[in-house]
Structures are given as structure tokens and as C-alpha cells.
Amino acid sequence: MSNPPKIGGMKLHDAVTPDLVAGLYRVTSGLGILDNGSALSAPADQHSHFKVYAPRFMLDPNEITDCFPPPGAKGAFGERLPHISLGRRTLPWERRISENDASGEKPWMALLLLREDEADIESGPLTQKLPASIVAKLQNMNPIDGDPTISVLKVRELTTFRQIIPRRREISLLAHVRQVNLADTMLAGKDDDGWFSVLSSNRLPVVNLLEEENNYMACLVSLEARDDIWNIPDRGQPPALILLHSWRFASTGASGTFEQLAANLDLAPFGGGAAVTGLLDKRGRLEVEHTQHSGEKNSAKYRGPLIGVSAEAAEDSSEDISHAAAYELGRLLGIADGRFLRELVDWHRKAEADIRASLEADELASRVSFVDGLESTLTVLGIQNSLISNLNVTNLKIADIGRITLEGDIP
Amino acid sequence: MSKLNLGARLLQARMQLAVDTAPDTRPLPDYVTFQLARLRLLHDLPFRYLVPDARLLPDESARFFTLDEAWLAKLVTGALSAAGSGSREMVRAKAAAGEATERSAQLRYSVRKVSLGRTKFELAVGADKDVAPGTVSGMLLRSRLVSQWPNFSLRAWTTTDKRTIPDGVDPAELEEKRPELVVPILRMERLAPSVMLVLFDGVPRMFWLEEPHGAVQFGFTKKRNGFELELRDEQGRETATNIDVPMRLGAQLKGVVDVNGLAMKIDQERPLGVKRGSAGLAMQLLRAPARQRFEN
Numbered sequence: 001m002s003n004p005p006k007i008g009g010m011k012l013h014d015a016v017t018p019d020l021v022a023g024l025y026r027v028t029s030g031l032g033i034l035d036n037g038s039a040l041s042a043p044a045d046q047h048s049h050f051k052v053y054a055p056r057f058m059l060d061p062n063e064i065t066d067c068f069p070p071p072g073a074k075g076a077f078g079e080r081l082p083h084i085s086l087g088r089r090t091l092p093w094e095r096r097i098s099e100n101d102a103s104g105e106k107p108w109m110a111l112l113l114l115r116e117d118e119a120d121i122e123s124g125p126l127t128q129k130l131p132a133s134i135v136a137k138l139q140n141m142n143p144i145d146g147d148p149t150i151s152v153l154k155v156r157e158l159t160t161f162r163q164i165i166p167r168r169r170e171i172s173l174l175a176h177v178r179q180v181n182l183a184d185t186m187l188a189g190k191d192d193d194g195w196f197s198v199l200s201s202n203r204l205p206v207v208n209l210l211e212e213e214n215n216y217m218a219c220l221v222s223l224e225a226r227d228d229i230w231n232i233p234d235r236g237q238p239p240a241l242i243l244l245h246s247w248r249f250a251s252t253g254a255s256g257t258f259e260q261l262a263a264n265l266d267l268a269p270f271g272g273g274a275a276v277t278g279l280l281d282k283r284g285r286l287e288v289e290h291t292q293h294s295g296e297k298n299s300a301k302y303r304g305p306l307i308g309v310s311a312e313a314a315e316d317s318s319e320d321i322s323h324a325a326a327y328e329l330g331r332l333l334g335i336a337d338g339r340f341l342r343e344l345v346d347w348h349r350k351a352e353a354d355i356r357a358s359l360e361a362d363e364l365a366s367r368v369s370f371v372d373g374l375e376s377t378l379t380v381l382g383i384q385n386s387l388i389s390n391l392n393v394t395n396l397k398i399a400d401i402g403r404i405t406l407e408g409d410i411p
Numbered sequence: 412m413s414k415l416n417l418g419a420r421l422l423q424a425r426m427q428l429a430v431d432t433a434p435d436t437r438p439l440p441d442y443v444t445f446q447l448a449r450l451r452l453l454h455d456l457p458f459r460y461l462v463p464d465a466r467l468l469p470d471e472s473a474r475f476f477t478l479d480e481a482w483l484a485k486l487v488t489g490a491l492s493a494a495g496s497g498s499r500e501m502v503r504a505k506a507a508a509g510e511a512t513e514r515s516a517q518l519r520y521s522v523r524k525v526s527l528g529r530t531k532f533e534l535a536v537g538a539d540k541d542v543a544p545g546t547v548s549g550m551l552l553r554s555r556l557v558s559q560w561p562n563f564s565l566r567a568w569t570t571t572d573k574r575t576i577p578d579g580v581d582p583a584e585l586e587e588k589r590p591e592l593v594v595p596i597l598r599m600e601r602l603a604p605s606v607m608l609v610l611f612d613g614v615p616r617m618f619w620l621e622e623p624h625g626a627v628q629f630g631f632t633k634k635r636n637g638f639e640l641e642l643r644d645e646q647g648r649e650t651a652t653n654i655d656v657p658m659r660l661g662a663q664l665k666g667v668v669d670v671n672g673l674a675m676k677i678d679q680e681r682p683l684g685v686k687r688g689s690a691g692l693a694m695q696l697l698r699a700p701a702r703q704r705f706e707n
Contacts, residue, residue, distance in 0.1 A: 014688035068628055070559035079638065080630035081668070081696065163659065163667055170670040176689035198693070200629050202659075204638070206666035258563070258622045261556050262703035266469065270476035270551070276466050286463045304461050305453065305483055306476035306549070323485045325460065330489025333455055343440040344494040351437055351503060355429045 013177040015107070016197070018090040022054035023142050054094035056142075057126065057150045059220065059244040063087055065196055067218070069205070071247035076260070078251050082113050082201045082218045085178070089195040092175045098227040099141060107175040108224045109244065110166055112153070113203040116215040119155045121243060126150050129240055137225040152240040153219050161238035166202045168230050171223070174200050205251035213250060220245040270308025284309055290321060427499055439511055443491075445525075445532040447511055448518035450490060451483050452547070452598050452610055461551070461608075468553050468606070473705075477548045477614065487512050517542040519597050519612065547597060549610040550618075558605040562623035567594035567615035571706045576617070578704070594618075622700035629696040631656050640673075642680055643695055652680060 030045040055063065066085045069077045086092070092107035126144065127135055129152045138144060155161040166174055178196045205216045221241040223229070229239055266273060271280050280286055284307065290300035300321040334340050453461065462468050491504040491511060520542065521535030556563060566582050569592050576585065576592065586593050594615040602608050622628075631638035638656040643649055657672035674687045677695050 012690035012693050014690045066562070066623065073555075073559050078666075079633050080628045080698070083629060160665075163661060163665055167671060173670050173674055173687075173689045173692050176693045178693075200693070200696075202668050202670045204631075204666035204668065257701070258556065258560055259701035259703065261471070261554060262620050262701065264471065265552075265554060265556075265703075265705075266472035267705065268472070268474060270474040271467060273467075273469065273472060273474070276464075279464060279466055286467075288463060302463055303479070303482070304463060305456075305479045305486070306461055306474075306551075307479050308474060308476045322482060326482045326485035327489035327492075329456065329460060330450065330486040330491075331493050332489075333450060334490035334493025337446060339442055340446050340490070341493055343442050344491065347437065347440055347443070348494050348500055348503065352426070352499070354437070355426050359425060359429065 011179040013179070015093055015172070015175065016089045016177045016195070017093045018052075020052045021096060022052045022056070022094050024049060024051050052094075054091065055244070056095070056222070056224070057148050057242055057244075061245075063091065064245060067247050069218075069249040069251075072249060074250040074252055076252060076257055077205050077249065078207045079204065080257075081204060082111065082216075082249075083198055084111055084218070084220055084245070085196040085198045087196060089177050089197045092197050092199060095222075095224045096141065097171070097223045098225070106171050107199070108222060109199055110171060110174065110221055110223055111199045111201040112164060112219045112221055112241075113201040113205060114153075114155065114160075114164070114217050114219060116217055116248070118157070118160050119153055119217065119219075121151055121153055121217075121219075121246065122240075123149060123151045130242070131239075134225065134228070134239075141225050151243040151246075153221055153243045153246075154240050155238040158232065158234075158236065158238045162232070164203055165229055168227075170202060174202060205249070207251050214252065215248060215250050217246055217248050219243055268308075270306045272309050280309070285320065285322065288321075427502075431502060439491075439507055439514075441533055441536040444511060444514050445518060445521070445536055447487050447490060448515035449522050450486055451478075451512075451515050452519060452522050453478075453608065454522070454598075458602055458606075468551055471554050473550055473552045473554070475548070475550050477546055478610075484508065484512050487515065513544075516544055519545075519547065520595070523596070523598055545612055546614060547610055547612065548614040549598075549608065552607040552609070553605055555605065556620065557601060557607045560623055561601060564621045564623065565596065565599065565609060565618060566621070567596065567611050567618035568592050569594055569613070569616055571617040578702075617704065617706045619702050619704045621702045628698045629693065630698050631696075640677075640695065642677065644681070645683070647694060654680060 027048050027050070028045055029048075031042045033040045033042045063086050064084060065087045068083050069075065069080070092109050095108040097106050097108055122129065125147045126149070127147050129150060130138075135144075155164075176198055178198050180194050180196070199220065201218060205214070207214050219241075220243070222244055223241070226239070226241065229241075232239065271284050281301065283301075283303065285301035285303040287299050288302045289297060291297050300319050302320075302325060303322045305326070334344065449455065468474055488504060488508040491507055492501060494500055494504075517539050518535060521530065521532070521539050524530045525532050525535060568576055570576065575589075595612045596609060597612050598608065598610040600608055631640050637658065639653045640656055641649055642652045642654060654676055657669040657676060659667040659669045670692075674692050677692070678687050683691055
């Protein structure tokens with residue numbers, strides 16, 4: 001479509017409509033054969049069918065990239081319109097509100113914001129939760145397989161429903177497509193194209209100071225085949241809407257936006273800060289409980305790999321376990337990694353084989369030097385030469401020496 | 412009287428001598444070297460070993476540090492001794508530790524590339540041979556910023572100078588023009604729902620946190636009686652014009668915005684020539700992602 005924006009930039013689009021909205025399609029192909037203007041008999045028309053699928057009664061959480069305000073969050077969101085962004089850019093335009101709409105003309109989803117006490121969420125089979133007339137309309141647009149279990153949003157009061165439901169012409173204004181560059185976020189590297197469709201609510205989560213809690217639900221509802229919502233008779237019940245996704249958050253007067261949280265962070269070098277006075281010694285070490293090999297308990301000092309307030313080197317003393325802990329942790333992590341251990345053992349084995357081979361080579365090259373070597377190793381072992389003077393060592397081969405057994409006073 | 416397999420002891424002694432005098436120079440397997448590079452960037456290390464006491468990283472705090480080379484060297488030696496504690500294995504592990512430390516330090520850029528799936532460790536170990544040694548510094552962040560905006564972005568710079576790096580600067584443009592100002596990120600990972608670990612190659616003098624771009628917000632500014640909106644021009648720059656946000660009649664208290672009325676009102680101030688669509692409206696409602704600047 002268009003070039004991706006620069007890192008940190010974004011592009012906005014009114015809508016990205018799919019070439020085909022969801023539904024069953026029939027392709028008819030025929031062949032006409034003419035001979036000097038007169039038709040000849042041709043093969044019969046071919047009919048084939050295919051189905052374009054799109055989410056309908058529920059939304060896979062994987063389709064959702066982001067919700068604002070964050071689910072479960074508590075913060076000053078009173079000046080912000082809640083929104084949801086979806087990873088599939090055409091998703092909001094893949095179904096239709098009315099059969100009279102051109103395909104992709106209006107999004108079929110809307111994000112409604114309700115106070116917790118204004119609406120209820122129910123779940124049950126489609127045919128029980130929606131009036132028969134709506135089910136028939138849905139069937140008519142696209143056949144429904146069986147009777148799926150759905151969640152519905154039921155607003156309690158008709159006045160509330162009428163006040164918050166976006167007007168027909170507003171539906172399109174509340175959905176757009178965003179193209180961003182993901183290079184410097186955690187999403188980077190994952191298979192994502194940087195395109196999002198975004199649905200915004202038309203209502204601000206205002207804080208009512210008379211209420212103790214200002215709890216809100218943001219509800220993504222399906223408006224497929226629902227042009228009835230703008231023509232409800234005055235004494236009627238608010239219609240139940242199919243709920244695709246919902247999340248809750250609380251709006252407060254206090255701080256809680258990204259800006260406020262970031263500005264109020266407590267910054268200090270590691271080991272610093274107000275709460276830790278006296279916790280670490282001057283080398284940045286923490287006193288920890290330590291059980292010795294004997295089972296005796298005493299205290300020891302530990303400093304991890306992070307140097308903050310003190311750059312003084314750790315000392316290797318019996319009470320400083322920093323380096324011992326690092327060594328032991330390295331060993332355990334090495335053992336825990338099967339491939340690491342296998343390759344390391346293999347490396348040792350090859351090195352051992354190298355030594356054996358070089359010893360054999362030495363022996364072949366010079367018997368004398370081998371014997372010299374043998375004598376010096378015996379000295380290392382503390383075995384006196386006299387003990388082996390009877391042995392005819394010059395005739396030994398490496399392969400043999402593993403089989404020699406001596407009896408006597410050997411240290 | 413004791414019986415001794417003298418031959419076996421002789422052979423062992425010879426081999427020990429050989430190892431002691433000339434420890435093996437066979438290079439470590441690539442996988443081992445690469446795993447050591449990961450360990451050196453604190454991968455797989457239990458959190459308790461990094462932060463032995465919870466008070467060292469309280470709620471809503473950020474803590475800065477550099478990595479302790481001596482500690483990491485012990486970690487590497489320990490990992491290399493995993494294959495056995497026989498005397499020849501120990502000698503060999505100790506002898507290999509120095510080279511292993513150096514090689515794994517050179518691989519510090521590759522660890523992130525491999526974990527992002529951009530390259531394979533087999534290729535990286537062969538390629539990253541001329542990387543100069545450097546200090547690794549970092550930050551631990553425990554905050555609701557991490558749990559609620561896990562995709563926030565972070566950029567680190569070598570200078571605090573506001574003339575070089577003005578507040579609203581586009582980091583991509585700046586990076587293109589002055590790459591030497593950027594402190595590369597070696598690792599940025601959530602260790603727990605609200606704890607983020609960031610490692611830098613070098614010590615940044617300044618860094619900023621920015622709200623995720625995918626999650627930029629729509630909104631207004633509250634005033635005494637309702638809300639107002641500061642308009643932008645067609646390039647997205649802020650103008651000084653503020654308009655009152657029309658609310659839907661009968662639903663003011665509920666906070667419902669008259670979206671259509673708002674679009675028309677914006678069109679009166681800044682006509683586009685065509686009727687304003689959702690993108691045009693969104694551009695006006697977007698609040699720039701918050702960017703918080705920190706100096707070291």
C-alpha cells in the first residue's frame with residue numbers, strides 16, 4: 001500500500017477494506033465458442049464455491065494487540081477515550097451492519113464504554129440470548145453453524161443505551177487504521193507488519209466524585225445485522241449485543257498515566273535509595289544467612305553481579321560468599337543445560353584423547369624420554385625409584401602400564 | 412601392605428603433568444561459548460542472585476548499575492567446570508576461562524539478535540570476532556509502567572545536552588545523522604510482570620522512556636466546564652487553537668462525546684476540502700506518546 005513510516009512515526013488511514021467481506025461466494029465460469037458469428041455448443045457453466053472467514057461471535061485474544069486503558073489498571077483516564085487495537089487491519093470492515101451497506105462501508109464493531117452498574121454481561125446459546133428476528137437476519141447474511149455459545153452485553157436502562165450508542169454516521173468516525181514502525185519496541189522481531197486497526201469509544205471514563213469507585217467496562221460489540229439499534233420503540237428493552245471482547249479498569253482522579261508514573265519514579269544507583277540505609281556495607285554487600293558444610297549457621301556477605309553505589313572489589317574471604325556463589329551458580333546452570341553439558345564433556349573427552357595420543361607419540365619417538373618422564377612422575381607420586389628398579393621399564397608400552405601391579409609399602 | 416594399580420596411577424600422573432604444563436588449547440564448542448555470552452548478560456540467572464533483598468528494588472523505582480566483571484568471570488569458570496570436578500577437568504576449565512570470557516564478551520550483540528530470531532548462534536559465533544571490549548551497564552525497573560505498558564520504548568544516549576538532543580526530536584532521524592550518540596541496548600526483557608531488566612553497551616548519560624506507539628491515546632484536556640482540544644495542522648504539528656469539545660445532549664454527565672459534531676467543528680477550523688474521516692479525526696485527537704527523560 002504505502003511505505004512503512006520511519007521509526008517512531010506513524011501513518012493513519014480512514015479504513016482498510018477487504019476486497020471480499022466474510023461470506024459464502026459462488027464463482028460461475030462459462031465458455032462461449034463462436035464460428036463466424038454463430039454460436040457453437042459450449043461446455044456447461046462451471047460453479048464453484050468458497051468461503052471467506054472472519055471472526056463473528058467471539059474474538060481470539062491473539063487478534064488484540066493492545067487495549068487502553070490497560071486491563072485492570074487504575075488511573076487518571078478521565079480525559080482519554082478508551083480504545084482497542086487489533087492486529088488485523090481489515091477486521092473491522094470484514095462484516096456488514098446492514099444488508100444495504102456496500103461492503104466495507106461501515107465497521108461492524110463498536111467499542112462501548114459502560115460503568116459497571118449500567119450493564120450486565122451474560123453468556124448462553126445464540127438462539128436464547130438474541131431475539132428470533134435478529135437471529136434470522138444473521139442467518140440471512142451468513143449461515144450460522146449450529147447454535148454457538150455467545151456472550152452478550154445487556155444495558156440495563158434504555159435511556160443509557162440511547163445516550164451512549166454511537167450514531168449511525170459516527171460508527172465510521174470511530175474506527176481507523178494505524179501504521180507504525182515497530183523497530184524499537186518489544187514487539188520488534190516478532191512477525192508483525194506494524195498495521196493495526198483501532199476502534200475508539202465515544203465516551204470518556206469521567207470520574208464521578210460522589211461515587212467511591214469509578215469502575216468501567218470497555219466492551220467491543222458486534223453490530224452485524226444490527227441496524228435495529230437506532231430504531232428502538234420508546235417502551236422497548238435495550239437490545240442485547242454480541243460481546244466480542246471486554247475488559248475492566250477504574251478511573252480515578254489520582255495519578256496513573258504513563259507520564260505521571262514515569263515522572264515519579266524513584267531513581268537511584270543500585271543499592272541506593274531511601275529504604276535501604278544500612279542494608280549494605282561499604283562494599284555493597286548484603287548480610288545473608290549461611291549454612292556451612294558442618295551444618296553450622298552463621299552470617300556471610302553477598303554481592304551480586306550488579307555494582308551500584310560501591311565499585312570496590314569484593315574480597316575473597318571466608319565470610320564473603322559472592323564469588324563462591326557465582327561459581328556454584330555457573331556450575332549449576334551449566335549442568336542444567338543438557339546440550340551445554342554434553343558439548344563440554346565431549347570437549348574434555350577429545351582433549352584427553354589428544355593427550356593420550358601425544359603420550360603415545362612421545363613414546364614412539366623416544367623410549368628414553370618416556371622413561372625419564374616415567375621417573376619424574378614417580379617422583380611426583382612420591383614413589384622411590386628403588387621400588388621399580390626391578391622393573392624393565394624400557395620395554396613398557398603405554399598400553400601395558402595400566403596392567404602393572406606392585407605389592408609393597410607404597411605411600 | 413596395600414595393593415596398588417601402579418600402572419593406572421602412573422598414567423594418571425603423566426596425563427595430569429601434561430595438562431598442568433600445557434593445558435589444552437582446543438577451542439570451546441560454539442554452543443558453549445554462546446551460552447556463556449548469554450550468562451554474562453544475566454540470562455537464566457535467578458532473580459534472587461541479582462537482587463538479594465526486595466528492598467533493593469522497591470515499587471515504582473529504577474536502579475542503575477554496571478556489571479561486575481570479576482563476578483561474571485567466576486560464573487563463567489563455574490559453568491565450565493560443570494562437566495566434572497576431576498583434577499584434569501578443573502585445570503582445563505580454569506585455563507579455558509580467560510579465553511572464554513573474552514570470546515563471550517565479544518558476542519554480547521549477538522545474544523539479542525539470536526533471541527529475536529535474526530540470526531543463529533552458529534553464525535554469530537563465527538562472525539563477531541572484532542568486537543572491542545566494553546562496559547555493560549543497566550537498569551532494573553519495577554513499576555506499573557512495565558505491567559501496564561509492557562511495549563514501551565526506551566532509548567539511551569551518550570549526552571545530556573539538550574541542544575544536541577532536543578525534547579521532541581525524532582530518534583530515528585537523530586540516529587541516522589549521529590549514530591555515535593546512541594547507546595545500544597543489549598537486552599530488554601521483563602523478568603516478572605512488573606520488573607524490567609535493561610542492559611546497555613556502555614554507560615548512557617541520558618535515556619528516555621516513551622509510551623508504546625501502538626497505544627497512543629485519544630483525548631482532550633479538561634477545563635473547568637467540560638473539555639477542550641488543541642488542534643493540529645495537517646502535518647501533525649500543534650497549533651495554538653483550542654476548541655470546546657461538544658458533548659452529546661442529555662449525556663454530558665456521562666461523558667459521551669458528540670463525535671459527529673466534533674468532526675464538523677474541527678472541519679470549520681481546519682477544513683480539509685473533503686469531509687473529515689476517521690483518520691483525520693484521529694490525528695486531531697491523538698495525544699503524543701508521553702516521553703520521560705532521565706539523566707544519569
